Amino acid sequence: MKITALEEYGLRCLLQLARGQKEADGSLSIRTIAEREGLSIEYVSKITAQLRKAGLIESTRGIRGGYRLRNDASHVTLWHASQALSQTFFNSTFCMDHAGDETECVHHKDCSIRSVWNVIADRITQVMRKITLEDLLSNESKTDGKLMQIIPPKEKINPKKRINLTNLS
Amino acid sequence: MKITALEEYGLRCLLQLARGQKEADGSLSIRTIAEREGLSIEYVSKITAQLRKAGLIESTRGIRGGYRLRNDASHVTLWHASQALSQTFFNSTFCMDHAGDETECVHHKDCSIRSVWNVIADRITQVMRKITLEDLLSNESKTDGKLMQIIPPKEKINPKKRINLTNLS
DNA sequence: TCAAATCTATACAACTTAGTAAAGATTATA
């Protein structure tokens, strides 16, 4: 359970294009993005190609070409970015893909793990749907030094009452 | 951003051992776990070896041998399992590991993405620290048919007010 | 002691992801 390189770097490229919306004609070349992000031109090419195929950005070819966001930065959420750049955290084929040697997962009739993954996927989705590229830009210069506030406190693990997985919120 | 095979299968093996705590001497052989999960003996061997090295289970060798949980199922949380089976979602070396061609991430002074990953990591941690293996067992037969309740509703994406990343809860 | 059933360690192949390389297609401009 970790963030892929494509998600991280892809999101950074999108943010560059969101900043770019405010300058000149709103478009940035691969070279410019690569320089601003400290990535190779080849790698950024690969990332932007994927974002274009997913429909989040559009390209102009030729000597004055470049990439730009297809929609306003206030309408592009992290959820859109994540969908374009990676598999979803927990999708409909997950159980089928983890059936081991069987043709159907041995737990398909009664699986409590599946419920947990759904709850976590829900939490992730809730956050990602709330945050747009514009939010991220407008929060720059405000988050530094405040990270300690949102790093999870180290709770003690205690035995406790039964938990109903359908009522965790 | 996805669940690894090791997390999924490892958790299932832990749950088998949690069930096993209630039968006989509380220990299960690799063969038994493999049969109950529909996995190969070789693969379960690999998974249990990792769980043992992480300290979550202990082994007895020889003809009467097997694995058992080191602690009561009510004291083993999903967070413990996840820590033993995979990298954490977002850890302290993440930014250093994603510095591209530079020696230090170009955004290290002012990064709003980092805040988002922290918020999401926090959400995941909150859920995982709450749920024990015992919770998962006691919720079997109760979750089936109720999944629709916790699958995230398809919200419409609307432009909206600025979000303060430090105050998302 | 010996055999069978178990755990242990390491190596291996297939697949996916990360990142690089190179050749080609497009377009503005001189």
Added chain:
DNA sequence: TATAATCTTTACTAAGTTGTATAGATTTGA
């Protein structure tokens, strides 16, 4: 038209993940 700067496509290598294979070490019990 020719050139240079751009995007596009495909192939490639390296590293990590997934799952299998094999040989070895340990223990019980006949």
